[in-house]
Amino acid sequence: MSSTTIGTKNTNTESKGNLVVIGNGMVGHHFVERAIEQGLHEQFEIHVFAEEDRPAYDRVYLSSYFEHKDASKLNLVDLTTYDSSKIQLHLNQRVVEIDSINQSITTQAGEKIEYSELVLATGSYPFVPPIPGREHPHCHVYRTIADLDEILAIAELPKVKKGVVVGGGLLGLEAAKALVTLGLDTYVVEFAPQLMGVQLDAAGGEILKRKIEALGVTVLTGKNTQDIVSNTDSADSDANYLTMQFTDGSSLDTDMIVFSAGIRPQDGIIKNNPECGITMGARGGILIDEQCRTNAEHVYAIGECAVWNNQVFGLVAPGYSMASICAAQIAGNQEQRFTGADMSTKLKLMGVDVGSIGDAHGAADNSLSYLYQNPAEGIYKKLVTTANNKRLLGAVLVGDTEDYNNLLQLYLNDIDLPAHPESLILPNVEKPMMGIDNLPDTATICSCYNVSKGAICSAVANGAYSISDIKTVTSAGTGCGGCAPMVKDTVSYQLKTLGFEVNNDLCEHFAYSRQDLYSLIRVHGIKTFDELLTEHGRGHGCEICKPTVASILASCWNDYVLKPELTPLQDSNDYYLGNIQKDGTYSVVPRVPGGEITADKLIVLGQVAKEFNLYTKITGGQRVDLFGARMEQLPDIWTQLVQAGFETGHAYGKSLRTVKSCIGNNWCRYGVDDSIGLALRLEDRYKGVRSPHKIKMGVSGCMRECAEAQSKDFGMIATENGWNLFVCGNGGITPRHAELFATDLDTETLVRYIDRIIMFYIKTADKLQRTSKWRESLEGGLEYLQAVIIEDSLGIAEELEAQMELLIENYVCEWAETINDTEKLKRFRHFVNSEQGDDNVVFVTERDQIRPATDAEKSAIQVVELA
Amino acid sequence: MKQHTICRLNDIIPDTGVCALIEGKQIAIFRTKKNDLFALDNYDPFSQANVLSRGLIGGTMIVNETGTDEEVLYVASPIYKQRFNLATGQCLDDGNVTLAAYHVALNNDTVMLQNF
Numbered sequence: 005m006s007s008t009t010i011g012t013k014n015t016n017t018e019s020k021g022n023l024v025v026i027g028n029g030m031v032g033h034h035f036v037e038r039a040i041e042q043g044l045h046e047q048f049e050i051h052v053f054a055e056e057d058r059p060a061y062d063r064v065y066l067s068s069y070f071e072h073k074d075a076s077k078l079n080l081v082d083l084t085t086y087d088s089s090k091i092q093l094h095l096n097q098r099v100v101e102i103d104s105i106n107q108s109i110t111t112q113a114g115e116k117i118e119y120s121e122l123v124l125a126t127g128s129y130p131f132v133p134p135i136p137g138r139e140h141p142h143c144h145v146y147r148t149i150a151d152l153d154e155i156l157a158i159a160e161l162p163k164v165k166k167g168v169v170v171g172g173g174l175l176g177l178e179a180a181k182a183l184v185t186l187g188l189d190t191y192v193v194e195f196a197p198q199l200m201g202v203q204l205d206a207a208g209g210e211i212l213k214r215k216i217e218a219l220g221v222t223v224l225t226g227k228n229t230q231d232i233v234s235n236t237d238s239a240d241s242d243a244n245y246l247t248m249q250f251t252d253g254s255s256l257d258t259d260m261i262v263f264s265a266g267i268r269p270q271d272g273i274i275k276n277n278p279e280c281g282i283t284m285g286a287r288g289g290i291l292i293d294e295q296c297r298t299n300a301e302h303v304y305a306i307g308e309c310a311v312w313n314n315q316v317f318g319l320v321a322p323g324y325s326m327a328s329i330c331a332a333q334i335a336g337n338q339e340q341r342f343t344g345a346d347m348s349t350k351l352k353l354m355g356v357d358v359g360s361i362g363d364a365h366g367a368a369d370n371s372l373s374y375l376y377q378n379p380a381e382g383i384y385k386k387l388v389t390t391a392n393n394k395r396l397l398g399a400v401l402v403g404d405t406e407d408y409n410n411l412l413q414l415y416l417n418d419i420d421l422p423a424h425p426e427s428l429i430l431p432n433v434e435k436p437m438m439g440i441d442n443l444p445d446t447a448t449i450c451s452c453y454n455v456s457k458g459a460i461c462s463a464v465a466n467g468a469y470s471i472s473d474i475k476t477v478t479s480a481g482t483g484c485g486g487c488a489p490m491v492k493d494t495v496s497y498q499l500k501t502l503g504f505e506v507n508n509d510l511c512e513h514f515a516y517s518r519q520d521l522y523s524l525i526r527v528h529g530i531k532t533f534d535e536l537l538t539e540h541g542r543g544h545g546c547e548i549c550k551p552t553v554a555s556i557l558a559s560c561w562n563d564y565v566l567k568p569e570l571t572p573l574q575d576s577n578d579y580y581l582g583n584i585q586k587d588g589t590y591s592v593v594p595r596v597p598g599g600e601i602t603a604d605k606l607i608v609l610g611q612v613a614k615e616f617n618l619y620t621k622i623t624g625g626q627r628v629d630l631f632g633a634r635m636e637q638l639p640d641i642w643t644q645l646v647q648a649g650f651e652t653g654h655a656y657g658k659s660l661r662t663v664k665s666c667i668g669n670n671w672c673r674y675g676v677d678d679s680i681g682l683a684l685r686l687e688d689r690y691k692g693v694r695s696p697h698k699i700k701m702g703v704s705g706c707m708r709e710c711a712e713a714q715s716k717d718f719g720m721i722a723t724e725n726g727w728n729l730f731v732c733g734n735g736g737i738t739p740r741h742a743e744l745f746a747t748d749l750d751t752e753t754l755v756r757y758i759d760r761i762i763m764f765y766i767k768t769a770d771k772l773q774r775t776s777k778w779r780e781s782l783e784g785g786l787e788y789l790q791a792v793i794i795e796d797s798l799g800i801a802e803e804l805e806a807q808m809e810l811l812i813e814n815y816v817c818e819w820a821e822t823i824n825d826t827e828k829l830k831r832f833r834h835f836v837n838s839e840q841g842d843d844n845v846v847f848v849t850e851r852d853q854i855r856p857a858t859d860a861e862k863s864a865i866q867v868v869e870l871a
Numbered sequence: 872m873k874q875h876t877i878c879r880l881n882d883i884i885p886d887t888g889v890c891a892l893i894e895g896k897q898i899a900i901f902r903t904k905k906n907d908l909f910a911l912d913n914y915d916p917f918s919q920a921n922v923l924s925r926g927l928i929g930g931t932m933i934v935n936e937t938g939t940d941e942e943v944l945y946v947a948s949p950i951y952k953q954r955f956n957l958a959t960g961q962c963l964d965d966g967n968v969t970l971a972a973y974h975v976a977l978n979n980d981t982v983m984l985q986n987f
């Protein structure tokens with residue numbers, strides 16, 4: 005392939021000569037950005053030589069290429085910036101020689117160019133063990149987009165069914181995941197007795213192995229490959245392409261092999277030209293000092309090709325630090341030094357959380373190890389501390405990395421450990437968390453961009469008050485994103501320190517929190533938005549305060565939500581009593597309490613769906629969703645449903661959704677109580693109660709828990725002596741198991757407790773806060789909630805119950821009310837001045853049902869109509 | 872340039888919108904609490920659905936050219952919540968997007984689209 009040069013010659017320099025960069029990988033590119041920042045492009049003519057045929061891309065996310073196959077998604081280089089800064093990027097031009105005496109380099113094409121400053125950023129290459137047969141075209145490495153293209157091409161051959169990754173380290177497992185994604189029967193072959201030997205100890209490696217095997221990957225540890233035999237000449241056409249023979253006499257057939265057995269610094273230019281005089285490390289790599297200088301004058305090395313203090317850093321963050329330091333050096337600022345990097349890592353490997361901090365193996369003399377192991381859930385955690393158990397030296401986390409950030413801060417900042425270090429990794433105990441205030445200013449909050457607590461705090465002090473400002477100013481949180489929660493806490497902490505009140509205002513129209521507005525509305529008996537706005541707000545209102553206030557008004561008085569003065573407040577779903585879909589049509593979800601439904605009612609659902617040509621699906625909440633209803637069809641659909649005895653299911657409202665139930669003791673041989681009976685009673689009682697967020701319940705007839713009650717806001721499980729009540733569970737984005745709130749309750753007490761908890765939640769929760777987040781925000785935790793609800797420690801129990809009674813009394817089925825009101829029905833037309841429907845709503849048929857047409861399908865359909 | 876009769880003022884609940892079909896085009900007409908009227912395209916370019924008449928109307932303070940505070944009224948799309956200035960059609964969340972805005976007025980009790 006021929007080489008290309010992008011960018012124009014820089015004629016405006018102060019003519020300090022050429023600044024030459026070899027390698028346009030992640031670190032080489034980062035260097036160019038820092039160089040521009042330092043104004044080096046105005047002093048030097050910058051030349052970047054790249055061996056690959058494309059500008060730098062994000063190797064860290066390389067594997068995502070198998071999902072989107074779009075190289076541009078990985079691109080890191082904004083060519084217009086290179087161009088406007090007069091950077092000349094020479095793609096596909098490997099540098100083959102350095103002459104450090106005459107200060108010049110020579111490219112593969114024979115071109116020679118002189119340099120004033122030279123930066124080596126040649127990265128590393130995958131190590132392939134010298135096994136005979138490894139040259140077979142089905143043997144590959146995993147480093148560049150070109151490698152991935154070749155792997156893809158092989159995987160797509162019809163006969164290729166099976167793939168082996170040699171190497172069970174971090175990258176090997178990532179490659180294995182990729183082979184799984186490609187649909188191959190995947191094996192991992194590791195020479196060492198365990199997976200991820202660098203980061204994990206033996207026990208952690210074993211748990212990881214089991215978890216990965218559960219995902220269908222076969223892991224062979226302690227296997228040394230002796231030979232790779234090609235079977236292409238075999239008479240049997242079904243045979244696999246390759247056979248791997250191991251030293252223990254066993255063998256493994258496969259169709260392709262990906263080597264991921266570690267990396268080696270790319271030091272070829274120096275190794276092949278010893279006369280260049282640049283010193284290499286004992287085990288390869290280019291030796292550098294704290295200023296990233298090699299022993300040759302004006303020659304620097306950064307990134308994975310560099311060796312500092314006998315170490316190669318195979319992560320991008322230390323490479324970025326070197327790039328910044330090197331750019332500063334060349335610009336004449338010699339203060340910054342590279343003093344090593346922390347190699348702790350947290351990542352998800354094939355869906356398994358893995359974290360490793362510091363001395364994971366407990367190698368330090370006299371160190372102590374604390375272990376926690378939960379084989380049922382596949383969780384393993386280990387702490388390594390100093391002999392006096394005062395300092396954390398390292399940690400291993402497999403299966404659960406929630407404690408990672410906390411532990412990393414303790415480790416990096418040498419903070420005294422609490423009295424019982426094991427409490428840091430034990431589940432279900434109040435953990436001593438590292439508050440931001442306890443961290444020193446030097447504590448690294450974002451390791452991707454090496455941003456300290458101090459840097460974030462001073463950015464806040466200089467006016468970057470929002471997370472997005474902080475991202476722009478410091479880059480914190482813009483890499484892997486793992487530090488986002490800590491960045492947010494740091495900003496809040498600093499705002500508080502600076503004397504700002506951390507703003508809990510609902511929006512620009514109300515300088516009150518949701519809780520404050522709730523009290524105002526209750527205490528002053530406010531019934532409309534405008535009343536509240538005039539008395540306690542300003543301006544017009546917006547899409548945040550209007551639905552919030554609508555919800556509070558409904559939680560207090562339960563008036564019909566489509567009263568004229570309430571209509572304009574409703575969120576789009578409440579506005580038409582249905583969930584709006586992507587094409588502007590609506591879904592229809594009738595209530596099916598407890599999931600129990602008669603044959604007649606099922607038939608009605610079928611008939612309605614058929615008559616109006618709706619898509620039907622059983623929901624995750626034990627009922628039926630009818631999709632694709634045009635707004636103007638909703639009244640007719642609901643008229644039929646209401647006639648058949650259905651009520652609205654409030655799938656659109658922030659209110660009770662479903663009470664999921666198992667079949668219970670009427671039928672089930674294990675059932676100890678009537679779960680359906682309780683579910684019906686609860687669904688009937690709380691239907692239509694508007695709350696800060698949706699509420700879901702579940703009732704199981706025995707502890708086998710078929711209704712998954714413990715994942716709901718309220719879960720009831722029958723016992724021999726009554727009901728166990730679990731509260732504040734959640735599925736969704738952040739699942740949380742419900743906690744056991746009270747045991748063996750009789751039904752009346754149970755209902756009373758739920759009444760109280762729901763009203764207390766409505767009274768005190770923030771907007772759009774599910775019960776799980778609310779419960780976590782309650783100071784005093786579960787015990788506090790139990791005290792308020794069971795012991796009535798605030799003396800409000802009676803009031804809460806009375807408020808709930810009022811809501812229950814005022815319940816109306818919103819659809820039954822709406823279809824009987826001709827004024828209301830006027831709104832259910834697409835056009836105010838025509839009976840037509842929206843011609844942009846177009847369906848196609850898939851699996852015998854409708855679905856919205858895609859744009860391409862729509863234009864195809866239109867073409868047919870025109871023709 | 873033609874005038875079009877759309878509906879009676881009372882056909883629009885204050886602080887909400889309706890959609891009108893004018894010469895085959897879908898126009899969202901909004902009535903504010905103060906009975907001011909606005910008209911924009913009904914097509915939401917972000918969701919590619921004809922839904923803007925069903926959005927919530929909101930207001931936000933901006934500093935105008937003369938340096939004084941002014942409340943801009945907008946409609947928030949019911950699908951992905953992008954906001955559009957009712958008077959100009961300018962999207963407040965993406966400077967590159969502007970909807971067509973139309974002139975709409977009240978003639979006695981009748982809502983009229985003008986200069987269409």
Ligand code: SRM
Nearest residue numbers: 583591622623624625627629655661734735736737738774
């Ligand atoms: C239809 C259904 C999926 C299905 O086909 O099974 C569904 C569909 C929607 N879900 Fe769901 N969810 C459905 C069961 C669930 C479940 C399972 C369950 O309830 O057991 C969950 C996890 C359990 C939980 O909520 O704790 C679930 C977690 C969510 C979430 C995340 C909530 C969270 O706290 O993280 C959202 C987003 C939100 O509410 O903000 C959501 C939001 C939505 C919305 C309303 C999104 C939207 O605004 O358009 C979907 C439209 C529904 C419609 O048009 O009718 N849906 N959704 C299920 C309806 C159940 C029902 O009968 O009402």
Ligand SMILES: Cc1cc2nc3c(=O)[nH]c(=O)nc-3n(C[C@H](O)[C@H](O)[C@H](O)COP(=O)(O)OP(=O)(O)OC[C@H]3O[C@@H](n4cnc5c(N)ncnc54)[C@H](O)[C@@H]3O)c2cc1C
Nearest residue numbers: 027029030031032054055063098099126127307308319320
């Ligand atoms: C699959 C995968 C996943 C990874 N995941 C992570 C992760 O999660 N976190 C993390 O921190 N790191 C990760 N890494 C490592 C990270 O990608 C590297 O640390 C980073 O790319 C190093 O940057 P570099 O510029 O030093 O080297 P490279 O990105 O390798 O760039 C070096 C460039 O120099 C070129 N070059 C070499 N010799 C010459 C020459 N003589 N002339 C011209 N050009 C030359 C090469 O072709 C290459 O393009 C991952 C790596 C891989 C492969």
Ligand code: SF4
Nearest residue numbers: 666672675705706710
């Ligand atoms: S939870 Fe118990 S009663 Fe209910 S179906 Fe399962 S086994 Fe039967």
Ligand code: FES
Nearest residue numbers: 450452483484485
């Ligand atoms: S730690 Fe990765 S973005 Fe901050």
